[in-house]
Amino acid sequence: MPSTGSRKPSLPLTSATIRSRARKAGEQTQHHISTNLSAHPRTDPISAFNVLFKLFASLPGRVGGCKYKFTPAEHTLSLHLLSIVEPYTFHGVRALDASSPKITRVSGLVYQPTEILDAIMSHVDTKRDLLHVGLCCKQLHSIVFPRHFEYRLIRCKVSSISVWSHLVIHKSLARNVRRLEILDERCLSSGSNGGRNDPNNGMVIPKGVLEGDTDLESTDDELGMHNKQERYFAAALMRMTGLREFKWACNHSPISVQHIWPVLMARCVTLQMVEICDNLIFASQVDGNNNSDSGSEGEVATVSRPKRKAHAALSEMTSVVFRSTAHSYGSSKHPDLSRISHILNQCPHLKNLEITYTSSRASNGGATAQQTASSSRPSVDELLMYSRWTNLTSVMLTNLRCGSTAPPAAFLSAHRTLEVLHLDINVGAAGFRAIELPDDSLPNLREIKAPKDMVNAIITCPSTHPRPLETIKGFKLAGGGSNTGSHRTVSDGVFLGNLRRVPVRRIEMIGWHDMDDNKRLVAAIPGVTHLDIGKRIGSREKERAVAPGGPVTNMAEWAELLSALPELTAVHGIKFFYEVAAVGVAGNISAAGPTCIGEHSNNRSDHGVGAIPGKTPQLSMMERSRMRKNDEIAGVLAWKCSKLRRVDHWECPEGGKVIVLLRDECGKGRWEVRRLIYKSRVQL
Numbered sequence: 145m146p147s148t149g150s151r152k153p154s155l156p157l158t159s160a161t162i163r164s165r166a167r168k169a170g171e172q173t174q175h176h177i178s179t180n181l182s183a184h185p186r187t188d189p190i191s192a193f194n195v196l197f198k199l200f201a202s203l204p205g206r207v208g209g210c211k212y213k214f215t216p217a218e219h220t221l222s223l224h225l226l227s228i229v230e231p232y233t234f235h236g237v238r239a240l241d242a243s244s245p246k247i248t249r250v251s252g253l254v255y256q257p258t259e260i261l262d263a264i265m266s267h268v269d270t271k272r273d274l275l276h277v278g279l280c281c282k283q284l285h286s287i288v289f290p291r292h293f294e295y296r297l298i299r300c301k302v303s304s305i306s307v308w309s310h311l312v313i314h315k316s317l318a319r320n321v322r323r324l325e326i327l328d329e330r331c332l333s334s335g336s337n338g339g340r341n342d343p344n345n346g347m348v349i350p351k352g353v354l355e356g357d358t359d360l361e362s363t364d365d366e367l368g369m370h371n372k373q374e375r376y377f378a379a380a381l382m383r384m385t386g387l388r389e390f391k392w393a394c395n396h397s398p399i400s401v402q403h404i405w406p407v408l409m410a411r412c413v414t415l416q417m418v419e420i421c422d423n424l425i426f427a428s429q430v431d432g433n434n435n436s437d438s439g440s441e442g443e444v445a446t447v448s449r450p451k452r453k454a455h456a457a458l459s460e461m462t463s464v465v466f467r468s469t470a471h472s473y474g475s476s477k478h479p480d481l482s483r484i485s486h487i488l489n490q491c492p493h494l495k496n497l498e499i500t501y502t503s504s505r506a507s508n509g510g511a512t513a514q515q516t517a518s519s520s521r522p523s524v525d526e527l528l529m530y531s532r533w534t535n536l537t538s539v540m541l542t543n544l545r546c547g548s549t550a551p552p553a554a555f556l557s558a559h560r561t562l563e564v565l566h567l568d569i570n571v572g573a574a575g576f577r578a579i580e581l582p583d584d585s586l587p588n589l590r591e592i593k594a595p596k597d598m599v600n601a602i603i604t605c606p607s608t609h610p611r612p613l614e615t616i617k618g619f620k621l622a623g624g625g626s627n628t629g630s631h632r633t634v635s636d637g638v639f640l641g642n643l644r645r646v647p648v649r650r651i652e653m654i655g656w657h658d659m660d661d662n663k664r665l666v667a668a669i670p671g672v673t674h675l676d677i678g679k680r681i682g683s684r685e686k687e688r689a690v691a692p693g694g695p696v697t698n699m700a701e702w703a704e705l706l707s708a709l710p711e712l713t714a715v716h717g718i719k720f721f722y723e724v725a726a727v728g729v730a731g732n733i734s735a736a737g738p739t740c741i742g743e744h745s746n747n748r749s750d751h752g753v754g755a756i757p758g759k760t761p762q763l764s765m766m767e768r769s770r771m772r773k774n775d776e777i778a779g780v781l782a783w784k785c786s787k788l789r790r791v792d793h794w795e796c797p798e799g800g801k802v803i804v805l806l807r808d809e810c811g812k813g814r815w816e817v818r819r820l821i822y823k824s825r826v827q828l
Contacts, residue, residue, distance in 0.1 A: 177202075179217035181224050182352050186287060187259040187316065192228040199225075227286065231257045254283050261287050262316075269322050269388060271296045292320050294350040299325040301347075302394050303373050308380035310353045317352070318383035325391040374399045378407050387412040393421040395469050400424040402483055408458075409490065415458055419465040423474030426466075426501060426522060429482050462535075463496040464488065475504040479522045485531070494533045498540040499524075521545040524569060528555040537588075540566040547572050549579040552598075557585045565602075566593040568618070578634075581605045593617035593652075600634045603646050614649040620681065621665065623657025636661065640668040652676040653717075659701070666708050675709070677717035695719045695794070699777060707784040714790040720777050721803055721815070722770040723794040774815060778805055782813025793817065 177199055178184075184192055199222060203212045214222060253261070265288055268274050274296065278288030295317055300307050311318040327347065381387075381404065390408065392401045401420050408415060466484050468475070484499065501522055524544040528551035536559050546552060546569045556562070565586070579601045590612050592599055596619040603613070621636050648669050655678040656662055662677060669675075696702060702718055763771065781788055782805055793801040800820045807813050 177218075177221075179221045181221065182290070182355070184221070184225060184228070185316065186228050186291070187262055189229050189232045189258070192225045196222065196225040196229065227283070228258055231255070254281050258287065262291060265292045266320060266386065268292070269296070290352070291317060294352070295320040297323045297325075297348055298350070299327060299346055299348040301327050301329055301331065302377055302397060302399055303329060303369075304349070305373060305376050307349055307353050308376035310350075311380040311383055312376065314352075315383050317350075318380060319386050321384045321387055323389040323391075324384065324387060326394045328393050329396045370398050374403060378404060381407045382411045385411055385414070387415060389417040389419075390415060391419040391421075393419075395422050395424075395471055396473055405487060413458060414460055416460050417463040418461065419467075421467045421469060423468050423471065423476070423504075425483055426468050426479040426481070427474070427476040427483070428478055428480045457490050457492050459493060461491040461494060464491060464494060465496075465498040465500075467498075467500045468502045470502050470505050472504045477520070479520070481522050481524060481527055485527055488527070488531060492533070493535055495535050496538040497533075497536065498538075498542075499544065500540070500542040501544060503543070521570060523547070525551045528552055531555075532558055535561060537561055538564040540564075542566065542568040544568070545570045545572065549577055553579050553581055556602075557582050560585070560587060562586055563588050564591045565589060566618070567598055568594070584608055587611060589613050591615040591617070595619060595633075596639050597634050600639050600642055604642050611646075613646055615652075616643075616646075616648055616650070617652040618654060620654040620678065621656045621661040623661050623681075636664065640664050644668045648672055650674040653678040655679045655681040657681050659698075659705075663705060666705055670709065671711055672709055673711050674714045675706075675712060675716070679717065695722055695777070699780070703780050703784045706781075706788070709785070711787060712785055713787050715788065716792055719792055719794055720781065721774045721791070721794055724767050724770050724774065778813045778815040781805060782807055782811070 177195060184195060186192075199214075199218060203214075206213070253264075256264075261284065265274065265277065268277065271293060274288050274293045278285045278293060298307065298321055311321070325348075331347075377399075387408075390412070392404075394401075401422055402424065408418075464487070468479075479501065481499070488494070488497070503520060521544050523546070524541060525547050528546070539559075539562060549571055552567070552569065552571075556565075579598065581601060583606045585605050585607075586602060587607055587609060588611070589602065592602060592613065592615070594602075599616055599619055619639075622633065623636070644667075649672060651665070651669055651672055651674070653665075653676065656665075657680070665677075696718055699720060702720070706712060706715065781791070788805055791803050791805065793803055795801060802818055802820060804816050804818050805813055806816060
């Protein structure tokens with residue numbers, strides 16, 4: 145006979161016991177069901193069906209008035225789960241029932257399963273196109289905005305561990321990131337949400353991250369904080385397999401982009417544009433090895449590195465930009481381009497290349513710093529001599545040095561597809577000689593920004609077909625005679641004589657010495673439409689004599705000089721108008737750059753004075769006198785230059801204002817102050 149001593153006595157089932165057990169079962173079931181909609185992805189209908197089944201199964205076990213009733217959060221969750229399951233159930237029943245009628249509209253886009261729609265939306269890269277698709281109907285809206293629109297662009301700091309942890313957990317959302325911008329650690333983060341999605345600092349973070357937990361950003365180990373940030377950031381990058389653009393501007397952090405690049409090479413093979421603004425990328429390999437040796441082995445071991453072999457090349461990479469900053473953090477005493485060359489060697493289909501080096505502020509002052517400024521620039525000899533790209537169309541090299549003119553000549557002769565060329569390279573005195581290019585070099589060149597000797601070598605190079613060269617920038621006129629020159633620079637007379645044979649439409653100089661330089665320049669470019677003469681060189685005494693905000697004293701001479709350019713539409717570098725404090729901004733000019741005029745408002749207020757209804761602007765006698773003088777100047781310019789449209793404002797050129805010349809039906813000229821609106825390249 146079995147023993148019953150070890151059994152517990154069974155209690156009688158009362159109504160209170162039944163209600164207690166039902167309450168515990170309901171609480172246990174509710175505890176396992178999360179009402180957060182983001183925790184139930186739309187691409188997993190099986191999981192959604194199971195959660196919905198558990199939710200319905202928990203209803204009978206509830207007590208009293210809560211029996212067979214959903215809470216508001218559970219009701220919202222049930223509708224969300226039904227919207228996930230419904231497309232699959234509908235298509236499955238329709239496929240099993242052969243006698244079901246054919247409905248033509250079911251084949252539309254909105255009737256496709258959720259995972260199909262999600263896969264289709266992953267091929268739409270721009271946020272503007274996603275916005276148009278998401279506003280079509282409610283079903284597309286529920287897919288586009290929470291999963292794609294908010295993840296196309298992410299702009300934050302490398303210390304935002306909550307963002308990287310969110311992307312590591314949700315791999316499907318990390319695949320939807322197309323543009324990633326890493327801000328500097330010294331960017332302001334103010335506001336109730338820590339500066340996230342604040343237009344003042346430019347941080348853009350998805351709402352799903354803001355609703356989550358941010359305890360990961362706090363750590364007790366300050367020494368291992370940067371290793372933790374790099375580990376999470378690298379893990380998130382490995383999941384961004386659809387990344388198109390990557391911008392790194394984190395200069396005040398020991399995390400270098402050199403540590404992140406292997407991850408980009410291994411997983412982000414769809415990269416098309418990379419922009420790096422960091423001093424560490426210009427550090428020499430010797431400095432990098434010394435820094436790595438001085439670190440502890442434990443810190444290096446905690447950094448995550450990709451285990452798989454990196455791809456041989458980034459075949460879709462078309463644009464690469466490298467810039468340094470003026471901050472002393474991360475700057476090297478002997479910078480070089482070895483790290484940059486290693487990255488460029490992995491981009492065979494490169495189209496746009498920009499390398500800009502800026503000396504640190506610590507080495508900008510003093511006579512000794514000026515003498516050693518040239519030697520502190522990175523050498524570009526090896527890059528120009530051995531690097532070749534068949535599709536290269538734009539090159540910008542700024543503040544670099546070269547041992548001789550042979551590497552630049554070899555580089556330019558090998559790249560016949562170049563259209564935009566900006567060269568600011570200091571050639572050493574020991575290896576300097578006039579650059580010589582073979583015939584038919586640079587046949588597609590449209591724009592060049594370089595010193596006078598480089599520009600002269602290009603425009604004098606024989607070509608079978610005329611080059612479409614219309615823009616020349618970055619040169620200055622030496623003055624002191626038309627035929628004066630040195631062994632390092634070509635004379636002004638020879639240069640302007642060669643310039644006369646080029647159909648130039650846009651000229652932007654650095655500076656000039658006297659009025660005769662401008663007269664010879666105008667005679668050499670009769671068909672120019674945009675002229676920027678820069679600043680006058682060596683005229684400090686004359687500039688001090690002019691009152692602040694005052695125009696040029698020889699206005700009539702300038703007007704007569706500009707009248708020799710019949711196609712001129714914009715002039716910069718000359719202040720014609722007097723400063724008037726009461727003048728407001730009459731309209732706006734939409735410009736994509738500092739020298740492009742776009743649409744503007746048709747405000748007919750005289751002289752650009754912002755008129756207020758019922759009030760007359762009060763002008764002093766001096767301001768009224770200046771207004772009359774400005775009217776006379778506008779009339780003279782409109783008479784002498786029939787197509788002149790824009791001139792400089794009396795403030796600095798960086799003020800964002802210009803003066804626009806308008807003409808009425810009778811040909812009488814008047815002027816208005818307009819504010820430039822620079823269109824941002826950031827996508828919507």
